[in-house]
Amino acid sequence: MLFTFILIFLPIIQTISIVDQQQQQQHRFRRAWINFFSDETKTEVSAKGGSSINSSGNNGDL
Secondary structure, eight states, X not given: OHHHHHHHHHHHHHHHHHHHHHHHHHXXXXXXXXXXXXXXXXXXXXXXXXXXXXXXXXXXXX
């Protein structure tokens, strides 16, 4: 009985944990890409006093 458990169920349990780790890595990779592109396109524009417009983004103009 124990031998049957080791042969049949132990590989299934190990496979489930490997698949779960791979899915977590894929979600982490997807979140990294989403964060990268959302940071690139984010631009903050503010106007104080109505005379000048200050833009702080990833364009390098100061």
